[in-house]
Amino acid sequence: MAxxxxxxxxxxxxxxxxxxxxxRLAQPARLVHRLYGDCEVLEPSGQINDFHLQLxxxxxxxxxxxxxxxxxxxxxxxxxxxxxxxxFPMLEWGLNxxxxxxxxxxxxLHAAVVEKNGRAVLMPAFPxxxxxxxxxxxxxxxxxxxxxxxxxxxxxxxxxVPFPRCIPLKNESIDLIRGFAPQAVMGPTxxxxxxxxxxxxxxxAESVRRADETARAAYVIFPRYRPGETxxxxxxxxxxxxxxxxxxxxxxxxxxxxxxxxVAGLIRAxxxxxxxxxxxxxxxxxxxxxx
Amino acid sequence: MRxxxxxxxxxxxxxxxxxxDTRSGQTxxxxxxxxxxxxxxxxxxxxxxxxxxxxxxxxETPANDAFRADLxxxxxxxxxxxxxxxxxxxx
Numbered sequence: 001m002a003x004x005x006x007x008x009x010x011x012x013x014x015x016x017x018x019x020x021x022x023x024r025l026a027q028p029a030r031l032v033h034r035l036y037g038d039c040e041v042l043e044p045s046g047q048i049n050d051f052h053l054q055l056x057x058x059x060x061x062x063x064x065x066x067x068x069x070x071x072x073x074x075x076x077x078x079x080x081x082x083x084x085x086x087x088f089p090m091l092e093w094g095l096n097x098x099x100x101x102x103x104x105x106x107x108x109l110h111a112a113v114v115e116k117n118g119r120a121v122l123m124p125a126f127p128x129x130x131x132x133x134x135x136x137x138x139x140x141x142x143x144x145x146x147x148x149x150x151x152x153x154x155x156x157x158x159x160x161v162p163f164p165r166c167i168p169l170k171n172e173s174i175d176l177i178r179g180f181a182p183q184a185v186m187g188p189t190x191x192x193x194x195x196x197x198x199x200x201x202x203x204x205a206e207s208v209r210r211a212d213e214t215a216r217a218a219y220v221i222f223p224r225y226r227p228g229e230t231x232x233x234x235x236x237x238x239x240x241x242x243x244x245x246x247x248x249x250x251x252x253x254x255x256x257x258x259x260x261x262x263v264a265g266l267i268r269a270x271x272x273x274x275x276x277x278x279x280x281x282x283x284x285x286x287x288x289x290x291x
Numbered sequence: 292m293r294x295x296x297x298x299x300x301x302x303x304x305x306x307x308x309x310x311x312d313t314r315s316g317q318t319x320x321x322x323x324x325x326x327x328x329x330x331x332x333x334x335x336x337x338x339x340x341x342x343x344x345x346x347x348x349x350x351e352t353p354a355n356d357a358f359r360a361d362l363x364x365x366x367x368x369x370x371x372x373x374x375x376x377x378x379x380x381x382x
Contacts, residue, residue: 239307243320253316257300260311260318264302 011042011049015163015211016106016152017099018042021091023055025069028087031187035166035200038208051098055087073098082194089190089198092166096149099163100250106161107262108250109151113160114143116291119218120160122151122270124248130225130277133173136201137280138287140181145207146215150250155258158269159214164207166200174199180280217269219290220245223283224276231282234274241272292342292366294332294375315373324350325365329374336378339363 010021010032023029054072058081068081071094078097082090100108111124112135121143125131132148139145145164152161166187169177174189174197185202220241221233245263246252252259277283300311308326311318321329327349331337337345340354343362347354369375 237307238304239309239320242302242304242309243318246318252318256316257311257313260300260302260309264309267302267304 009044011044012036013040013042014165015147016161017051017103017163018049019051019053019095020044020049021053021055023087025055025057025084025087027085028055028091031088031200032091035185035187035202038203038205050103051095053091053094053098055091057084086190086193088187088200089168089193089195092168092200095165099150103152104251104254106150106152106154107252107255107259109153109245110149110248110250111151112148113146113151113162113215114138115146115160115215116143116288118216119291120146120215121219121221121287121290122160122217122266123221123223124151124244125149126222126224126248128225129223130173131223132167132169133176133225134223134277134280134283136167136169136173136177136184137180137284139167139204139207140184141284143287143291144210144215145203153217153262153266155255155262156265157214157262158217158265160217161214162207162211164203164211166202168195169199169201171196176280177201217266218271220267220270220272221275221290222273224274225278226276227278229276229278231275231277231279231286233286234276236272236274238267238272241270242267292332292339292370292375293336293378294329294369296333299374310374312373317372319372319374325369328362328365329369332375339366 012019052074055069056072058068058070067084069084069087069090070077070081071079071090073094111122112131114121114135123131135148146160146162148167150163152163177184187200189197189199191197242263298313302309306323308321309318310321327346331342331345343354343359347358352358366375
């Protein structure tokens, strides 16, 4: 896989998306191999891919002072170059950008989705919610990862479409998950990125293997990490949950009436709760009552 | 006042409702009183006095000046959101 990416083009599939990656850089190729090695690798020719991605060294004079990397998607460079050490995080952010700006065949909620016993839990992302930390803990304790970032739903459906990617952990969460889930495969820590220190948790192989299995909406849980607080579920009016989902979507407004009816279907199919937590063992026991 | 018909998608949830305006593309959260006002204004034109009378009965409260003032504030909010419209000649 790494050799393919460095030699020319690596084609692989993550959930519903097929992508081609071109890069002559060693670091991102190695990490793609290590962290996405369970994904289906496709023949480079004859594929109609959703995204054509490239990581390359920009040819500016700055490269003589400090090597940089830029992300290219469909020939465009949507971001400013970053230090070359940040190539892999840039690939991850870049793929997020590609999906969020183009995949309007789905309603895209900014949320993690996990599943157990056929019941999917949507966890919308709000700053400081602890969503990724909780998601990483859950998927290494019996829950299936559908996504840490995108709640993908086909219009009119109540089923979440898996998109099992790496879970990016930030700052204190990195060591927390290393200790809590030592079986988790993690990439290196990228220090002082624009989002702080970042490390990526590999999506569990079983979640990747089941990436074609959708999961039915059962819960919308709004996690909120609050230091020292006992894990508990609290009520939230479904109307309020509805509005929070609308405002936390990548493309609700673009979807128009289809976005409204899809969110309405999800809310009707789901129980909605707030979840305050601080201790991972406690909150995992709480989640097991949902499954 | 009146509220347009055929333009809104509704989702009634618990004691509140979410309404989607297909013309503006905006989604609004409405409390039960706002919903009752809108549904009446969709059914036909109402004067402020007549609407206040109906809603006061629903709220089991007198349709006095204070209630009418609250209703005016509510209708102004709904009007600002484009959910209700003045009928020609109304002030």
